[in-house]
Amino acid sequence: MPRPSLFSFCFGPVGKWRVASMQAVVGPALPPAERLAVREGAFGDHAGLVLRGVTSNARYSKRSELDALAAKQEGLGRLGATCAALIPIRKSEAWWALAQDERRAIMEERSRHIAIGLEYLPGVARRLHHCRELGEAFDFLTWFEYPPEHAEAFDDLVRRLRATEEWAHVEHEVDIRLSRA
Ligand code: HEM
Known part of the structure; x- marks a missing residue:
């Protein structure tokens, strides 16, 4: 496992990714933006919204x-993977009050998160970022890249x-879809 790495998701007028849609699934929306730049590092001086995760x-x-x-699984940055999704998620305090084994039971034994996810590899490549410990508004920033022909499968x-039962604990989720500019 590589050392933890901080990533900044910087919204604004520039960036490799064009924002195609931004939908609040549960909880408040995020301010609309045109582009997204995914950068390694802190980028504290960025003018627009920045979401950070490790x-x-x-x-x-x-x-x-x-x-x-x-x-x-395949890696990020594949030539044909011109679609991406950034899905920031915050889970409930009740979730975080559970013990590790209880969370695992909900996530995998009862919700089959990993088993379901595996069905969509290698079409979808992903990277999970944690941000609860950073004091951010979300607990996780989930990032996915896939070719356009996998867009329907990704929706599925x-x-x-x-x-799933796991998602009953999700109290803020925004679904941001992007295409490579
Ligand atoms: C966590 C796999 C899709 C949201 C995880 C973990 C795995 C995984 C293995 C657990 C990591 C650990 O052990 O800590 C996959 C696979 C997917 C997929 C193979 C297929 C592409 C998704 C999607 C979303 C998502 C589409 C959002 C809509 C999350 C979140 C966590 C997570 C929020 C952190 C959960 C927590 O720690 O409480 N995923 N996943 N995943 N995944 Fe997925």
Whole structure:
């Protein structure tokens, strides 16, 4: 596992990604923006909205799941992966009050998050950023890249995840879709 790395998602008039849509799934919306630049580092001087998150070690995945993911997943930055989704998520205080084993039971034994997600690899590439400890408005920034022909499958994936028990603990979620400018 590489060392944790801080990423800044900078909204504004410039950036490699053009914002195609921004939808508040639950909770308040974010201010509209034209472009998104994904940058490694803090970027405190950026004028527009900046969401920050840190990559980290896995919390819940078992060895067999990590091996299955590693065998199937592809990296970010693929030439044909011209679509992206940034989905910031905050979970409830009740979720964070649970013990690790209780959260794992909800997430995987009952909601099948990893099993469902695995079905969509390698089409969808992803990176999870944690931000609860940074004092940010969200707990996670989830980032996905996929080719346009996987857009429908990606919609299907988020629909399935949002119907799970895990998502009952999601109290703020914004679904931002992007295309490479
Ligand atoms: C966490 C896999 C899609 C949101 C995780 C983890 C795995 C995973 C393995 C657990 C990491 C750990 O052990 O700590 C996948 C795969 C996907 C996928 C293979 C297929 C592309 C999604 C989507 C969303 C999402 C579409 C949002 C709509 C999250 C969140 C977490 C997470 C918020 C953190 C949960 C927590 O720590 O409480 N995912 N996921 N995932 N995923 Fe996914």
